[in-house]
Amino acid sequence: xxxxxxxxxxxxxxxxFFLSSNPLEFFSRGFFYFLNFTVKYLLQNTNTCSIIxxxxxxxxxxxxxxxxxxxxxxVDMNNFYASVETLFAPQYANVPMAVAxxxxxRHGIILAKNMLAKQMGVKTAEPIWQAKRKCPDLQLVxxxxxxxxxxxxxxxxxYSRFTDQVESFSLDECWLDxxxxxxxxGDGEAIAHKIRCAVKEELGLTVSVGVSYNKVFAKxxxxxxxxxxxxxxxxxxxxxxxxxxxxxxxxxVGPHTGKTLExxxxxxxGDIARMELPAMRRMLGKTGExxxxxxxxxxxxxxxxMGTGEPxxxxxxxxxxxxxxxxxxxxxxxxxxxxxxxxxxxxxQGMKAGEVQITVxxxxxxxxxxxxxxxxxxxxxxxxxxxxxxxxxRENRHWAVxxxxxxxxxxxxxxQVQISFFDDADGLxxxxxxxxxxxxxxxxxxxRSVTHGxxxxxxxxxxx
Ligand SMILES: [Mg+2]
Numbered sequence: 001x002x003x004x005x006x007x008x009x010x011x012x013x014x015x016x017f018f019l020s021s022n023p024l025e026f027f028s029r030g031f032f033y034f035l036n037f038t039v040k041y042l043l044q045n046t047n048t049c050s051i052i053x054x055x056x057x058x059x060x061x062x063x064x065x066x067x068x069x070x071x072x073x074x075v076d077m078n079n080f081y082a083s084v085e086t087l088f089a090p091q092y093a094n095v096p097m098a099v100a101x102x103x104x105x106r107h108g109i110i111l112a113k114n115m116l117a118k119q120m121g122v123k124t125a126e127p128i129w130q131a132k133r134k135c136p137d138l139q140l141v142x143x144x145x146x147x148x149x150x151x152x153x154x155x156x157x158x159y160s161r162f163t164d165q166v167e168s169f170s171l172d173e174c175w176l177d178x179x180x181x182x183x184x185x186g187d188g189e190a191i192a193h194k195i196r197c198a199v200k201e202e203l204g205l206t207v208s209v210g211v212s213y214n215k216v217f218a219k220x221x222x223x224x225x226x227x228x229x230x231x232x233x234x235x236x237x238x239x240x241x242x243x244x245x246x247x248x249x250x251x252x253v254g255p256h257t258g259k260t261l262e263x264x265x266x267x268x269x270g271d272i273a274r275m276e277l278p279a280m281r282r283m284l285g286k287t288g289e290x291x292x293x294x295x296x297x298x299x300x301x302x303x304x305x306m307g308t309g310e311p312x313x314x315x316x317x318x319x320x321x322x323x324x325x326x327x328x329x330x331x332x333x334x335x336x337x338x339x340x341x342x343x344x345x346x347x348x349q350g351m352k353a354g355e356v357q358i359t360v361x362x363x364x365x366x367x368x369x370x371x372x373x374x375x376x377x378x379x380x381x382x383x384x385x386x387x388x389x390x391x392x393x394r395e396n397r398h399w400a401v402x403x404x405x406x407x408x409x410x411x412x413x414x415x416q417v418q419i420s421f422f423d424d425a426d427g428l429x430x431x432x433x434x435x436x437x438x439x440x441x442x443x444x445x446x447x448r449s450v451t452h453g454x455x456x457x458x459x460x461x462x463x464x
Pocket of ligand 1: 076077078079080172173
């Protein structure tokens with residue numbers, strides 16, 4: 001005899017649900033079941049992979065989340081200064097144009113140039129007279145740093161739609177880690193194109209994007225094809241394309257390192273990669289080791305996370321000296337190096353400092369800190385250096401110094417700083433322009449291309 005099969009609890013609930021005569025209960029239960037179903041469905045389908053997981057780079061993709069090969073992007077805004085200036089003065093769009101500091105002076109240099117000027121052979125960091133000789137019709141425009149800072153911020157806002165891991169390398173260059181963003185926006189290459197189009201459409205500027213699985217190759221990619229382009233430099237392209245590029249194309253190979261490599265018959269990135277690691281160490285020390293790692297595609301440095309919109313409160317550096325220092329000359333040189341590095345970081349962030357602080361530690365572990373206000377706020381090394389040296393001299397302790405630190409505080413947006421009528425406005429602006437030119441040189445030729453300290457010392461500030 002057949003016995004009726006008992007109705008399961010869930011079916012009972014469904015029958016009860018349909019028999020419910022109360023319309024309010026009908027809708028609220030319906031909504032509850034719908035929510036329940038949606039959550040279960042999402043959990044089953046997302047498995048272990050969250051939609052935006054910024055740590056996925058080091059975690060193997062599990063479940064249905066596909067593993068993305070190339071999720072590191074390097075975005076470089078093309079001819080940045082010149083392109084921004086063209087937005088404000090469209091008449092420069094179809095003529096060779098360059099942004100140059102100190103145009104009245106024979107010693108002014110080219111800070112940036114547009115494509116037409118580039119085609120005429122004009123180079124960044126060359127003197128104006130030299131550029132004019134190559135291109136007599138060259139139009140020169142004064143730099144407007146506040147405009148570059150503004151557009152740099154707008155671009156970063158676009159990048160941050162795709163990931164919160166955006167690391168600024170300079171005013172016009174950023175790295176992005178988009179490993180956690182594939183579900184929303186597609187793979188690295190797709191995201192690169194989305195960014196390229198968004199920047200073009202919304203800002204009227206072009207970018208070139210390198211896409212890879214590490215920061216060094218991504219940077220190589222953005223340099224490879226310009227303007228308005230996307231280049232994928234993954235593992236597949238390492239031997240066939242990347243290794244054939246000149247060694248100087250690799251990040252941090254400046255002219256000096258380039259020459260050393262040449263001397264040993266190392267011409268391409270592949271030549272570096274095929275060297276024995278101990279030989280590279282003997283040749284260039286830690287730099288050699290780093291270059292070997294980069295050339296073999298083994299760079300695993302993470303992309304930093306952009307702040308939550310909060311600008312930094314202070315920017316500082318300190319250095320432990322190789323031996324206890326007693327002479328003021330060495331103190332001056334160290335303070336100058338610290339001031340240059342802090343000033344460069346300030347300019348990179350588009351900020352000025354309203355205060356400078358020094359930290360001094362002695363060989364027998366005594367320590368003091370002193371600070372003073374800077375009015376108006378500054379972002380040039382000379383002003384920071386002078387204030388820091390003044391603070392040091394005022395103490396007059398004659399210590400054997402072990403550690404020196406310099407910190408810029410009370411930071412404000414550079415674009416908002418008004419230089420008052422009574423300040424040495426010309427002098428400060430000239431200094432900032434000059435140091436921005438040095439930034440441009442360092443960006444182009446490597447951080448060691450302009451030797452720390454000597455320029456400022458030579459301008460007679462060491463004894464002020
Ligand atoms: Mg650029």
